[in-house]
Amino acid sequence: MSDPLKVAVAGLGTVGAATVRLLQEQADLIALRCGRPVVVTAVSARSRDKDRGVDLSALTWYDDPVVMARDADADVVCELIGGSEGAAKEVVETAIARGCHVVTANKALLSNHGPALAAAAEAKGVVLAYEAAVAGGIPVIKTLREGLAGNHIKSVCGILNGTCNYILTVMRATGRDFADVLADAQALGYAEADPTFDVEGIDAAHKLSILASLAFGTKVDLSKVHIEGIRHISAVDIQFAEELGYRIKLLGIARQTDHGIEQRVHPCMVPVTAPVATVDDVFNAVVIEGDFVGRSVAVGRGAGAGPTASAVAADVLDIAAGRASAFTFGVPAGQLAELSDWSMEQHVGEYYIRLMVRDEPGVFADIADALRKAEVSMEAILQRGRAPAEVVPVVMTLHETRESSLRKALENIAALPAVVEPPRVIRIESL
């Protein structure tokens, strides 16, 4: 049996502590599977005294994770601090610079600095691994980079944020409104005190940009992702979705199109029969289409200590076993292509539109006219109940429409005197 692989862990929050626990508890299993032991040698966190349910007594403690990354007796540094700048970034850069392998769960870091970090790691001949950055319970990084490497990938889509999926699931189950459910999710620890990254779709966009890079051999570029969150989803939309045979999910979608690679994160209506429609609560789902493999779907927990530690461990074990991929994003960093420009305006798809209109004669005709002028064709229009002179929801579904045409039509519709709120748009996706 070869020498042990030595691991230093930066950050001992729930994920860091679970990672240390996993590597300690499963030490025998890991040594058997890797052909060598894996030992945690050093840790770094803010507070030394906090009880984390793991025995740290035999490990070298560092108050400063960057000092640990520079000095610790380690072959691998696990960066589990989080955040795209500051300590997390410094830890990763420092470890790479001294020739240490890096395992990270940090999607924000990779989404913002992926290409540069990949180039640095590859220049140093070290591994930069990040299975835990996207859907911890699904080995999707490995699947894209290795399992489906013989395929041209056509698209990768999925439910990438567990917090949003949990909120949407509870909204549907209870009929309650977004703000209300969010507050509960925060109380339960399913949503952060500042939920912006989750509910605005930014976390999902980080993850999507990483998956797109792996799928298409392009540079991670967060600025090329169209991002909308779930704040404007209301109970009434969820109810209409139900009636129309859809579920509302926040999806990330990256796809080869005639106009280049589109990357978009926004709420979608998906048919109840779609593979992601019944993926509820904090579960994530990823749907990959390859030219030879066809469609491959995976579902697992998106976050949480256990699944994330499992993903971190997978990367550490790959390094221990000598089978980690040399190319961070699946191809040499120097050969990652620039993403061409792509705009959401070019998107063609089906749409759900909800208007709040004063129920008065001629409104439908005015709406239909605005659509016709923008050459947008309606599939169905739906108004539940009549309430003359009161404000009622009117719902339309549109056939395949170019987003730019839709926006023109909606401008005209929003300007109608009887339309009293900005129109709500949810794109329909039949994946």
Next chain:
Amino acid sequence: MSDPLKVAVAGLGTVGAATVRLLQEQADLIALRCGRPVVVTAVSARSRDKDRGVDLSALTWYDDPVVMARDADADVVCELIGGSEGAAKEVVETAIARGCHVVTANKALLSNHGPALAAAAEAKGVVLAYEAAVAGGIPVIKTLREGLAGNHIKSVCGILNGTCNYILTVMRATGRDFADVLADAQALGYAEADPTFDVEGIDAAHKLSILASLAFGTKVDLSKVHIEGIRHISAVDIQFAEELGYRIKLLGIARQTDHGIEQRVHPCMVPVTAPVATVDDVFNAVVIEGDFVGRSVAVGRGAGAGPTASAVAADVLDIAAGRASAFTFGVPAGQLAELSDWSMEQHVGEYYIRLMVRDEPGVFADIADALRKAEVSMEAILQRGRAPAEVVPVVMTLHETRESSLRKALENIAALPAVVEPPRVIRIESL
């Protein structure tokens, strides 16, 4: 860029031809992803002249695949002939003996000779890879061996045979009977002329035995798998399943139990809300439970030229990139544990029972009595319509019951004069 990896392909059926096509068509992509080219140098098949839609003119042709395995200018031999004995086995043994890596799609071979072949490959320091042997469209071998390697696996279950799943899907959709649908499936090429391996559950058992070895670090041992096929599933059972809120699926289930590792392949009733319930047609599904990751589910095409070639290519690319696993079944072959004995009689679960009984007074009392004597407790009993003195189906569901008790009860029930056919048993699984 390093030297090309040279590949010899034995067997040019639909999978072999698709593999050659994939490696040729995606050559640029593959070279980029592996850091070196992958080239097919030699092929072997029965007929040299058959049009397979791929250009073989530049390749060395061998009439005898074993001679190719011995002599070809190759680093990797892909065995795509099939069958647990004969040429396929000889090709693999010959390639390993001369120090060539082997990639195979052959589940029968691995199920019957896996431990010996793994020991031979590891002794020679070559890779024996077989992603294509189980659920080609799902990278489940890689997921178990690498992606979830930090976990103690509790269970691995799934829909592992596309032919059976297709037949059950059509039976449900059309209400037609097994023999009828099988004949159609044969005409369509979804089932073999001799469908025994598929419909008797043997193919699924081959795959399950391989997954169990990877999951639990035990020697592949087909003799330890309890196997039942789908021949006895009738349209009436599918109809009752529907009424009771279940779908009938042929599942393979391997699980750590108090009595050792159970491995069983048989038709199951699964709740319509289970993740595998809506996996239809030729799709496969795999559900893995690990101690840290929780539940991870994957769905993809089970067979067919494209998905299988994609899986073969993944293994070849791992070898080209120098990241293939050294241990065939996840741990050193010499350390694979023997499977302890386990018997289906020890299984505890819920059951669906269908009896064909003459509708006469006292029958229900006799049945209930036979159950009570075997200490089996009934959850529900169901008889649709009355037809005095005629034969009608009576359906029962049973609470958690030990299989040995159930069998005793069924013996007594089968002996009742009013029970005119052998009882039909379908196990209920709530995975």
